[in-house]
Amino acid sequence: xxxxxxxxxxxxxxxxxxxxxxxxxxxxxxxxxxxxxxxxxxxxxxxxxxxxxxxxxxxxxxxxxxxxxxxxxxxxxxxxxxxxxxxxxxxxxxxxxxxxxxxxxxxxxxxxxxxxxxxxxxxxxxxxxxxxxxxxxxxxxxxxxxxxxxxxxxxxxxxxxxxxxxxxxxxxxxxxxxxxxxxxxxxxxxxxxxxxxxxxxxxxxxxxxxxxxxxxxxxxxxxxxxxxxxxxxxxxxxxxxxxxxxxxxxxxxxxxxxxxxxxxxxxxxxxxxxxxxxxxxxxxxxxxxxxxxxxxxxxxxxxxxxxxxxxxxxxxxxxxxxxxxxxxxxxxxxxxxxxxxxxxxxxxxxxxxxxxxxxxxxxxxxxxxxxxxxxxxxxxxxxxxxxxxxxxxxxxxxxxxxxxxxxxxxxxxxxxxxxxxxxxxxxxxxxxxxxxxxxxxxxxxxxxxxxxxxxxxxxxxxxxxxxxxxxxxxxxxxxxxxxxxxxxxx
Numbered sequence: 001x002x003x004x005x006x007x008x009x010x011x012x013x014x015x016x017x018x019x020x021x022x023x024x025x026x027x028x029x030x031x032x033x034x035x036x037x038x039x040x041x042x043x044x045x046x047x048x049x050x051x052x053x054x055x056x057x058x059x060x061x062x063x064x065x066x067x068x069x070x071x072x073x074x075x076x077x078x079x080x081x082x083x084x085x086x087x088x089x090x091x092x093x094x095x096x097x098x099x100x101x102x103x104x105x106x107x108x109x110x111x112x113x114x115x116x117x118x119x120x121x122x123x124x125x126x127x128x129x130x131x132x133x134x135x136x137x138x139x140x141x142x143x144x145x146x147x148x149x150x151x152x153x154x155x156x157x158x159x160x161x162x163x164x165x166x167x168x169x170x171x172x173x174x175x176x177x178x179x180x181x182x183x184x185x186x187x188x189x190x191x192x193x194x195x196x197x198x199x200x201x202x203x204x205x206x207x208x209x210x211x212x213x214x215x216x217x218x219x220x221x222x223x224x225x226x227x228x229x230x231x232x233x234x235x236x237x238x239x240x241x242x243x244x245x246x247x248x249x250x251x252x253x254x255x256x257x258x259x260x261x262x263x264x265x266x267x268x269x270x271x272x273x274x275x276x277x278x279x280x281x282x283x284x285x286x287x288x289x290x291x292x293x294x295x296x297x298x299x300x301x302x303x304x305x306x307x308x309x310x311x312x313x314x315x316x317x318x319x320x321x322x323x324x325x326x327x328x329x330x331x332x333x334x335x336x337x338x339x340x341x342x343x344x345x346x347x348x349x350x351x352x353x354x355x356x357x358x359x360x361x362x363x364x365x366x367x368x369x370x371x372x373x374x375x376x377x378x379x380x381x382x383x384x385x386x387x388x389x390x391x392x393x394x395x396x397x398x399x400x401x402x403x404x405x406x407x408x409x410x411x412x413x414x415x416x417x418x419x420x421x422x423x424x425x426x427x428x429x430x431x432x433x434x435x436x437x438x439x440x441x442x443x444x445x446x447x448x449x450x451x452x453x454x455x456x457x458x459x460x461x462x463x464x465x466x467x468x469x470x471x472x473x474x475x476x477x478x479x480x481x482x483x484x485x486x487x488x489x490x
Contacts, residue, residue, distance in 0.1 A: 005198040006199040006200070011034060011203070014042055014157060018044075020346075023359060025165075025167035025169040027366060031169035033171050033172065039158060043208060045153055053069040063113065074117055082380050082421070084152070091145070092298060094140055094249075100142070103144055132242060132244045135300055162379045173455075182342070187341075187342070187343070201344075202218070208317040210345050222339060229273065231314050231315075232273070236265065239266040268292075319332070333357050399415055439465070439470045439471045440460070444465070445479065461479070
């Protein structure tokens with residue numbers, strides 16, 4: 001048993017748990033975070049990878065949520081310009097889409113609900129005269145272009161955990177909380193490994209498992225009710241060569257995105273399928289077909305099931321709202337404070353507003369402490385000149401300078417390394433990258449294992465990177481041998 005109690009015990013190493021751990025550690029609190037699996041191994045690595053206000057939420061009058069998310073969009077770009085950047089979205093207009101006046105009004109609000117530094121104004125475009133029309137069927141003649149943000153969701157989780165650890169937090173993946181009991185002003189939390197940890201406060205950030213954890217681990221009968229909604233995605237070869245993503249309106253009222261992804265691919269998502277248990281999350285044949293059909297309503301070149309290179313599904317743990325379908329249910333978070341004990345369960349929320357959620361939790365738990373995460377760069381995010389120019393502009397200049405000083409590396413590989421590690425790539429370059437496996441360098445694997453809690457090939461190929469999309473057998477064999485040798489007891 002730990003001799004000195006922690007100030008805060010966090011169950012769940014997704015983006016909300018990671019953000020809370022970072023914020024609390026930076027306020028001088030002793031923090032312990034555990035997760036039964038890998039960090040970001042659930043919903044936080046299976047998102048559509050957008051930091052956005054949520055244009056479609058305006059349709060349901062969620063103005064406060066959109067305003068908060070738009071402001072947070074700028075903050076994430078500022079503190080992690082290597083992991084997130086502005087992305088243009090083309091929204092085609094047609095006979096079966098929402099009328100032009102409605103979309104124009106929505107985009108006007110989207111442009112003006114919060115201050116913008118990194119995102120241009122939206123505009124109406126003629127697709128025949130714009131590169132954005134090249135991939136669309138000729139019947140689509142007009143569109144709007146607006147801007148939102150892209151983010152590497154998995155690495156955003158890791159960056160928050162790394163900063164929390166640097167500030168003294170204990171980050172313990174693959175060792176879940178099996179029992180938590182509150183007595184004499186302290187939580188005694190037993191982990192799957194048998195270890196017991198004492199803490200003064202507890203926050204349940206188990207995402208889709210939050211209701212189950214509140215009931216079975218914390219023993220609380222006031223567990224929040226969740227609406228579990230599966231969001232499925234498919235990855236296909238790159239659609240077109242431009243930088244535009246596409247927001248495609250569907251006959252059922254839903255929105256599907258096609259997003260440039262990892263240079264060679266396009267990500268298409270997402271669905272909204274209600275499920276009963278988080279363990280059921282798995283893309284179905286019907287969802288794959290739905291996504292293909294949704295894209296093919298707009299694209300010149302027809303996609304088929306044979307084009308699918310990868311797929312994944314995550315579970316959104318929404319706050320249950322009786323009588324509403326998944327599309328109508330709010331993405332706002334809810335903090336459930338359990339009676340008689342110092343424990344809070346977090347439900348709902350968006351990737352975009354994770355930092356603000358963490359700040360809100362801190363205000364409730366430690367009202368005398370000061371917020372700080374809105375301006376402090378995440379590891380790798382301290383880009384030279386970012387205080388004098390929009391973060392992405394400063395980032396591009398820095399990458400170009402780094403490429404010039406490393407002429408032996410192709411520019412694309414320098415860009416790829418910078419997108420993963422930001423300014424920390426300079427340490428990797430200084431010590432040597434080792435063997436080049438094409439999708440990854442040997443030094444990256446060692447860094448992910450030593451500094452980012454990677455313990456398996458899957459951790460490396462699909463969460464610390466997306467190298468699984470292009471990895472050759474040589475890399476897969478190396479990873480299997482590397483982790484077997486490093487973590488298998490003799």
